[in-house]
Amino acid sequence: MNFDFSDDQKMLKDQARKFLEDKCSYDDVRTVLESDASHHDEVWQGLCDLGFTGAAIPEQYGGVGLGALELCVVAEELGRCAAPVPFSSSIYMAAEALKIGGSETLKQTWLPKLASGEIIGTLAAAEGPAAPSPRNIKTTFANGKLNGRKLPVPDGETASVAIVLANTGGTGEQAVSLVVVDLTQDGVTRSSVETIDPTRGHAEINFDNADASLLGVSGEGWALMKRVEAGAAVLVAFEQVGGTEAALNMAKDYSLDRYAFGRQIGSYQAIKHKLADMYVKLELARSNAYYGAMVLAQEGADLELAAASARISATEAYRFAAQECIQVHGGIGFTWEANPQFHYRRSKLLALSLGSASRWKNRLVSELEKSNVA
Amino acid sequence: MNFDFSDDQKMLKDQARKFLEDKCSYDDVRTVLESDASHHDEVWQGLCDLGFTGAAIPEQYGGVGLGALELCVVAEELGRCAAPVPFSSSIYMAAEALKIGGSETLKQTWLPKLASGEIIGTLAAAEGPAAPSPRNIKTTFANGKLNGRKLPVPDGETASVAIVLANTGGTGEQAVSLVVVDLTQDGVTRSSVETIDPTRGHAEINFDNADASLLGVSGEGWALMKRVEAGAAVLVAFEQVGGTEAALNMAKDYSLDRYAFGRQIGSYQAIKHKLADMYVKLELARSNAYYGAMVLAQEGADLELAAASARISATEAYRFAAQECIQVHGGIGFTWEANPQFHYRRSKLLALSLGSASRWKNRLVSELEKSNVA
């Protein structure tokens, strides 16, 4: 039984943690919150320089050639400090989509730049406040041209390339495809949009006869996107696990420091049991995330099931910990000057970034039905 | 604003309470639990003698001619002591169904005997462990003859008359009708079945060409049953409110009496907050039940919505209070000799007696959709 990360992977994790502790304190995150910046450029450059962006990209495409497990340990540390960087959109989404579905040409074109951090990538699926599905995608791709509107697109203002979910005219699930678009061309206009987590930039992007090219096979975009989402779900779960642990620790530290009625508030059962519940959810989430990581690294057949489990568990843990971290802080907890807000905002951002928990629960049970486990 | 029961109704309630405190202690309930009896005959006879069974039955059919509000106050007291009597099946279900849908002949035949308690009535819908619906009712009624199997039927062993949901050959919701069956005839065989609450008798009933007659119009049984269920939901909600208050008080008393680590356990926040939550649920349930009672008494148009609200709220309150009453008691709480089990069992029985909370939530939202409230 060897259900743990290797010593090398733990060293990588320590390296990420030390860098982020040094360069990405809550004060650093706050500078993004309080400015119009889409992300924290110095932190982002540092992560690129340390090779984290290229960690799971093969050496032939300019990466370090490590695997999913290495991305997982980095993700946990990014989540711990609510890092205001485009890591998830550029790496978990764009680079992974290209790795899985891209032609050799597409890989050669984009992966080296994504690996080095020279450019940022993203994936654009949503078209406003409703769940995207093959039934309702209005953005179209035909004759090499992309038309439509995507909103919200993570890091959409700063990204140079986007994978876009577009209608290509088939029926049912075959109605949609993924296409690759250079965002720096004329047919693309974009503007920043307000979200509940201003520490991560999001944009509205309009495509007006923009040049684009298919990623993978036409009409197989939905299946491909689900595969990309499954991998991203595992990686985001590690961010959520890191965030959960940070929120738990912040709440615990405060409960030991704060006195009411002559006692540390951490001595009251209402607080103690709340923190115990955070811990329980954290441990379940961590265990499910580990399994997701193992299956992702081994490209196991039950990735969909393992990813859904990791995501559902981690979303619930982070929701509860971030929300109740504010509650443990009392009045100071909901002030702008205090730090619990970072995790409250980020927890909800991550909970929705790949679609809601309900969506994933449905996906999970569909897998259970297939697996005929009963 | 006069959102309360009248002084007369409160006097009736006191009368019920005093009788039951005297005759229907937990020890009395236990005699039914530990015997094969279907109910507690002495308590039942007492309730009949005091006129409670006939309270809401018109004088012309041998009742007292009061209304739904009077039944509600009695129901709360029956629920408080988890009374082991066939009140709900005979009165909320059978008598009410006859009042609402019965022909003059049917009313003349059955209501006086139900009012006096000379006989017991019931309603038989379920056909085993699944939700009955017009799609799946297998019991048939044709040419005056009833065939099929009903399970579990409350008080099915001792009842003399049953309202039975049967397939009469229509399509969709029109597939089913309600019929009235004399259970003392040859074509009826019945046997007691084990349930989670042995303080209330349930039976399997088989109909083999039993004589029966339509209640109301053929093909309108589903609508009629839903109307009967709505009224019963309000009345059962009062039983649930009474049970919730009893479980809360039992838990509270124990928490004041029991010491751990030199303190009353009721001084620990884990217990205090649990009891506070019970109280909050109880008050919500009581308020929703009051509104249900008012609408039922006024035969208001939004009975379905009010009844669903009362039922959902009261089911949740009783579930939580009964379950956590055991938890507050610790070890002694799950012994046979202790009393918390009565409410644990009864809370689940009542939660399922008219179909699950999910079923009623669906009904509630269907009403909201109709009412176009948004």
Add this chain to the structure above:
Amino acid sequence: MDFNDTPEEAKFRSEVREWLSANARQRDTSNAKAGVSTKSEAERLVRAKEWQAKKAEAGYAAITWPTEYGGLGGTSIQSVIYSQEEANYDVPRGFFEIGLGMCIPTMMKWATPEQNERFVKPALFGEEVWCQLFSEPAAGSDVAGLRTKCERDGDDWIINGQKVWTSGAHFCDYGIIVTRSDPTVPKHKGLTFFFLDMKTPGIEIRPIKQISGGSGFNEVFFNDVRVPDSQRLGDVGEGWKVSLTTLMNERLAIGGGSGVDYEELLKLARETELEEGPAIKDSNVREKLADWYVQSQGLKYTKFRTLTALSKGQVPGAESSIGKIVSGPKMQDLGSFAMDIQGQGGILQDGDESPMGAAFQNQWLGAAGYRIAGGTDEILRNIVSEQVLGLPQDIRVDKNVPFNELASSGKK
């Protein structure tokens, strides 16, 4: 059992209606929840003062106060009836609740007749606005743990320290404050209470920005603020007793939860697509809708039970204590769930793009504070369990220990 007024109530209600229709403009109910004023706070304050003067003139500004103080000598149910009717009109709100609900009642009980002569009517007529200065950075749920100190200096007291969460401090004329006069005795015994002019030199007011971006509250700093002994309320060291007068009125002054509720969620569910189809067809959405509907109705009819008690001249039962325990988490969960329905787009907090002007997103952010302000979920459960159910207080280690020997942050 009905919702009807008694004949007396009906009469009072029609008088109120008549007066309101003659003096105010009816609210545009077609756009109920979106009706947020776009005017500046200063402009709204001017309007509010005018309206308050009009109300006071008519006797409706303090219906239950004795006539000698400018009240109507009326009943609690009359007060409720007035509020119900006023809610249908487009009138300014939100400036006088704390002053008239908490500060002036405290004055009426503890100030001299001359002081009340001077201060009650100007407050009632909206000429002077009052605030309450109790909470401190280290004294939230545990109000009596406050550290702002007062020291005697001749006929005056000198106040130093910091208060926090003071609503409206920046536009208030007067305030009531509780301070520590003696840190060497147990904490409830060393407090002294004053009222003061908010323009007194040495008072500095800074707004507190909340995570929602709004800032209805302030920090108030006291640097050698001089207050005459004549403005002391109650004896030296008896400030806690005076505070209790104020706090007993607090729960009446804090309203129930508002914001988006099941109606808006139902509307959203009808208009929004999940991956599998319309959200309103999804049984999980339906369960949640039903749960929140039932909670809302439960709270509504609980209020009706309270009103019934008032209508009968009784004191309402403890059932009124449950409102905030239910509505705080409900606001948060409902907002969060509505965002879930919107999928990835649920993160948008954009008045144009997000359904209902981002009302769900705003509520989700704001509810994190609503569960804390005016009593945390946890403190409210303590209150219910102790004051309603009669369970014992938690062990108190701070009752008989001199305040300056108590454990506290940085001093354990």
Add this chain to the structure above:
Amino acid sequence: MDFNDTPEEAKFRSEVREWLSANARQRDTSNAKAGVSTKSEAERLVRAKEWQAKKAEAGYAAITWPTEYGGLGGTSIQSVIYSQEEANYDVPRGFFEIGLGMCIPTMMKWATPEQNERFVKPALFGEEVWCQLFSEPAAGSDVAGLRTKCERDGDDWIINGQKVWTSGAHFCDYGIIVTRSDPTVPKHKGLTFFFLDMKTPGIEIRPIKQISGGSGFNEVFFNDVRVPDSQRLGDVGEGWKVSLTTLMNERLAIGGGSGVDYEELLKLARETELEEGPAIKDSNVREKLADWYVQSQGLKYTKFRTLTALSKGQVPGAESSIGKIVSGPKMQDLGSFAMDIQGQGGILQDGDESPMGAAFQNQWLGAAGYRIAGGTDEILRNIVSEQVLGLPQDIRVDKNVPFNELASSGKK
């Protein structure tokens, strides 16, 4: 990262497999959860003793014990591997866990070499069965609040009082017991510990019937039970210290939750009709299924993390403490929800009529006890918050007060 054995582990596993296949019958996995023995307890005990002897002979009965006591001197992971493999075989279980897991380890630490010489091997070989006598009616979560008293009488002690929740007392040969020797000192300081012969005159054993109808536990009454001082473990007044040896082993001895889980719920949902159609198509059912699946998997992989630590020779982290907190409420809620799916028929508790032999109904009833036995949900959260997160203990009013002056029921 993988689930594979190390080469050493694989070697040990294959040895175990070989031995098991030679000595036991494989379990019929086609009917896994329904495999409840129909034999009487006495018959099962005879079988269990035979199997225990066989296991002990092979060294597998106490893998981690030193060889001098009949163990294998093996590692914890070997012990786990043996259990994993044994779980595939149809062998008797449930008689020796407490004796070998808690009682004998206490003996090994505190009894004389001669006593261990006399008692350890017979226990290991299943010849003598042991029980643990700690809990009392007034001392549940607060074990040290026990009242059973012992009084010195020459070379003996006389024990009077009552113990409760004693598993297997009726078939045990020996027991360990903690008693109060001095009620005039604080409660942890006046305890004295013994082992005793369960056939000693004055001991009366009565089964406790649970609400589920079963009765695996007993009350044990002590009326002037005479125990020689030579059977005392630890010093007079040091009984709490000895108890801690036993209690530290308790959590290892208590297994995780079993019973019906998401697989059975999935099966039920596929086979059962709701009013609107098949339960498995209902998104609320799907949400619940997913939640419980995720919890089950989370616990499973948490165990794998623990095993990984054991495999590396490390001490497992605190993550193992969460099992019962999660599985207790899950058992109860899942049982309850499965009954809901069955509609009114969900009340049936009938082996023939109810799906899966009424397993959901039985679990719902039993779970009410599972959430209490071996540490309530609330005590387990205390343990996690104090021992894992390092939060302060609750205020203890009972630490420095003589036991007979403590507040208790009927004496406040």
